[in-house]
Amino acid sequence: MSGGSGRVVVVTGGTRGIGLGLARELIARGCRVVVCGRSAAAVDDAVAGLAGLAGVGGPQVVTGLATDVTSRVQVQALWDHAVATFGRVDVWINNAGMSAPRGPLPELSEETFAEVVATNLVGVANGCAVALPGLQAQAAGGWLWNMEGFGSNGQHQPGLAAYGATKRAVTYLTESLVRDAKGGNVKVGFLSPGIVATDLLTADYDGQPEAFEKARRIFNILGDRVETVTPWLAEHLLDARKNGARVAWLTTPKVMGRFLTAGFRTRDIFAAPAEAR
Incomplete structure (x- = not known):
């Protein structure tokens, strides 16, 4: 068990994909986790699955609340629910996100x-607006993490104007908060999972099977499964000590290594895991 023991972590968008994977790995490292999703049914399903990690009769390790993150009132309710359940929040992870089918901007409604x-x-x-003052009000402070994505460091690909623009903006926002946090009791960091096989990634290609098959080769070189990436992210975000830390899975050396060895490896990150077949 790592340095996460006993910490209370909120993961927005924690009912599926990377968020759910992070919640699972954080619990495995001794954290108590609060998840949210847009629907009560999705939250209930995620909480039921995660609760089993503590075993029958074990302590409560997870709770959740249906939350629309576009409403600050609902996000505040999520914070209040976390504090009412576990007494405090030590780490807040802004993970909730969405994409849109690829295509020229004028074709996007x-x-x-x-x-x-x-x-x-x-x-x-x-x-950020809810978690920062809440964390600052606690004597021990805490951590705020924002999730980066394609476009965060200025990458460009056709058809990703909306998603890429938002991720670029999130990085600017986080950089600003890092500066504002200097000398305080709250630290701010960047989470960069790289290319992960989730429904968010495949949703970019809704109705575009040929485009997806074309992109699939690159995804299988550079991408990974949720269960590969999230243990590493969880371990490193819990171990982070310095304000402005960036926990990045897909680094430049790793990209170079993947391309150099691509001809000798066969990977399919979209295939069902062996245990699910």
């Missing part, structure tokens, strides 16, 4: 564009 911005940028800002 105004409603879809607004939803991506509201979830990926406004939702993160709401999480």
